[in-house]
Amino acid sequence: MADVDLAVIGAGLSGCALVSALRRNHTFDSMVIFEAGRGPGGRCATRRRRDDALWRLDHGAPTLSFSGSPQGRLGALVGDLCDRGVLAPDAGxxxxxxxxxxxxxxxxxxxxCGPRWRGQPTMAAVAETLLADAGDAVFTCFGERISKLSWEDGRWLLPGGWRAHTLVLSGTLLAHPRSLAMLGWPDVPLRSAVAVGVDPGLDAALELIAVMTAxxxxxxxxxxxxxxxxxxxxxxxxxxxxxxxxxxxxxxxxxxxxxxxxxxxxxxxxxxxxxxxxxxxxxxxxxxxxxxxxxxxxxxxxxxxxxxxxxxxxxxxxxxxxxxGAAQPLDQALPRSLQWCPQARVGFCGDWIAGAGFGMAEGALQSALDLAETLQ
Ligand SMILES: Cc1cc2nc3c(=O)[nH]c(=O)nc-3n(C[C@H](O)[C@H](O)[C@H](O)COP(=O)(O)OP(=O)(O)OC[C@H]3O[C@@H](n4cnc5c(N)ncnc54)[C@H](O)[C@@H]3O)c2cc1C
CATH class of the missing domain: 3.90.660 (Polyamine Oxidase; Chain A, domain 2)
Incomplete structure (x- = not known):
């Protein structure tokens, strides 16, 4: 058994921005991040080729789009990534x-509608940098698609013997019935892990997630x-x-x-x-x-x-x-008030949380900064 303070499912922009912000705020001493893909990036990933070491193709989001000039903590994050050469204005x-x-x-x-920034040298560099900023406070498990969740005695149990006090989902896969048909799963893992009535916030969140479309x-x-x-x-x-x-x-x-x-x-x-x-x-x-x-x-x-x-x-x-599979969410968003479910100690981040930048990279980053503030 390896005990950690926080387990995050998904190393896309939001999952990586979350662990980076939590590390900066000294909120948790130990974290683990699980990612189905081979590395960080999610929908802002970059395709490489075995037969061509110089090939780099941003095959998902080609750019980070913002609804307006980023302000506050988001502005500071973008400014910092620009200063470090990880982001540059996308003027093409x-x-x-x-x-x-x-x-x-x-x-x-x-x-x-608004300004756009591009990852340097690739889009994947943004999530890679954020994850690296979290340093040795975060363990990484790549190539691991979580399909089962258990919650026992106030601890989240995860594959590989990991136990976490707090769980954050950065995607909807483990909470949405689409996984039943698309992946042939027998149940919705988050719903099975926490019985109805234990956390009214989680019940409300799961109901809303179930009708979300992408x-x-x-x-x-x-x-x-x-x-x-x-x-x-x-x-x-x-x-x-x-x-x-x-x-x-x-x-x-x-x-x-x-x-x-x-x-x-x-x-x-x-x-x-x-x-x-x-x-x-x-x-x-x-x-x-x-x-x-x-x-x-x-x-x-x-x-x-x-x-x-x-x-x-x-x-x-x-x-x-x-x-x-998790392309741009259409019109339903999870209200920010349901981003954190305290009884079950489950949080959500990602571009499907309501607020400026819903359905785009801006929303992924903003939701991570908001959740990090809540967890502080
Ligand atoms: C084709 C395309 C074009 C886009 N173009 C733009 C654009 O021009 N501008 C813009 O701003 N945005 C664009 N977007 C949207 C942008 O990519 C997203 O808003 C942003 O990347 C979302 O980040 P995220 O961390 O919220 O989610 P994701 O990037 O989806 O990250 C979630 C991660 O969780 C992992 N995961 C999920 N479930 C599990 C599990 N059970 N076990 C393990 N890992 C799991 C996934 O593999 C994924 O890596 C585009 C998206 C797509 C698909």
């Missing part, structure tokens, strides 16, 4: 594309050969290309994101929308192939304003499709 050109494949005004979208993304990753000369004189090299609502409905694509690589090569991520087909362990392999084929087919018509990019497509290499 962003274009709008209409249903005829022509350039147009940017569509209205919360992710495009829009799934199928992101196609491509390597494009280098584009030589100055082929972008008519339209500057795009960083992001956002489709209008009409174009989105027609193509099933939200946006295209370009990521320059070493040696002049380009990484291109096509953010594909979901079509509602049931995602289960047995359907996922076919769905990945289906989305790869449909996104490859639609791509040439989306690059018409950039002939040099369009011309590079025949030499493109597909690096497959990544399904983002």
């Amino acid at each position: 050109p962003v274009f709008g594309l209409d249903g005829d494949g022509a350039l147009c005004e940017l569509p209205a979208h919360p992710l495009l 829009s799934v993304r199928w992101n196609l990753m491509l390597e494009l050969p280098s584009v030589t000369g100055d082929p972008f004189s008519s339209n500057p090299f795009p960083r992001q290309i956002w489709l209008t609502a009409e174009a989105r409905d027609h193509c099933g694509v939200e946006r295209l994101v370009l990521h320059q690589q070493s040696g002049g090569r380009l990484g291109l991520v096509v953010h594909g929308l979901d079509d509602g087909a049931a995602i289960r362990p047995d359907t996922q392999p076919d769905l990945l192939v289906h989305h790869e084929n449909r996104l490859l087919a639609v791509l040439p018509q989306l690059l018409v304003p950039w002939p040099a990019l369009q011309a590079a497509l025949p030499g493109a290499r597909s690096l497959g499709v990544m399904r983002w």
Whole structure:
């Protein structure tokens, strides 16, 4: 048995920002963080390649979007990360594309309203840095997807013999019935761990979480050969290309994101929308192939304003499709008053907590700072 003060499930932006803030405030002496992925980052992760040590592709969120200039503790955090060179303003050109494949005004979208910062050298560097800031106060368990939770005698029991006084979930997977179908789990682990009536706040939170929806993304990753000369004189090299609502409905694509690589090569991520087909362990392999084929087919018509990019497509290499299960939450948020459930000592953080930045990186960071303050 290893006893710790706090166990955090999820090493995305919010989980890493939480342990970093708790360490800074000296709130807990010992923490453990569990993460299903191979490293920190979550939806702000970066895809690397075994066959190419220099390849880095931000295949989830390409940028940290804010609703306005960050203030207070959030402003201080962003300022600190900028001073340390981990964040830099994301000034790359962003274009709008209409249903005829022509350039147009940017569509209205919360992710495009305020300032944006980009992780340096990659998006994953933001969560990596926050986690490193927590130092040796936090143990890390990567590649460990928690599927069972127990709460006995005021202690949370976790795989590997870990016991924690306090538990924080940074995602909704362990609290949402979608895991039953999507992962074939027999129950909702958090609901099974704490009986109804023990913590009225937790009961209310679980009820609200159960009806939350998120829009799934199928992101196609491509390597494009280098584009030589100055082929972008008519339209500057795009960083992001956002489709209008009409174009989105027609193509099933939200946006295209370009990521320059070493040696002049380009990484291109096509953010594909979901079509509602049931995602289960047995359907996922076919769905990945289906989305790869449909996104490859639609791509040439989306690059018409950039002939040099369009011309590079025949030499493109597909690096497959990544399904983002916990994509942007839609309209339901967990009220901040339910972010901490004191009887069961369970907390929540993530971009699905209500407040400025809901559904975006800003909300993930803000929710972590808010919870850290509550736990102080
Ligand atoms: C395709 C895409 C594009 C986006 N674009 C933008 C953008 O342009 N601007 C912007 O601001 N935001 C964007 N976002 C949203 C942004 O990525 C999120 O707001 C932010 O990364 C959320 O961080 P988080 O820590 O709340 O959640 P997550 O990053 O989802 O972290 C939760 C972590 O918990 C882990 N986890 C969950 N359950 C378990 C379990 N049972 N066991 C172990 N580990 C578990 C997950 O693996 C994950 O790493 C985008 C998101 C996606 C998917």
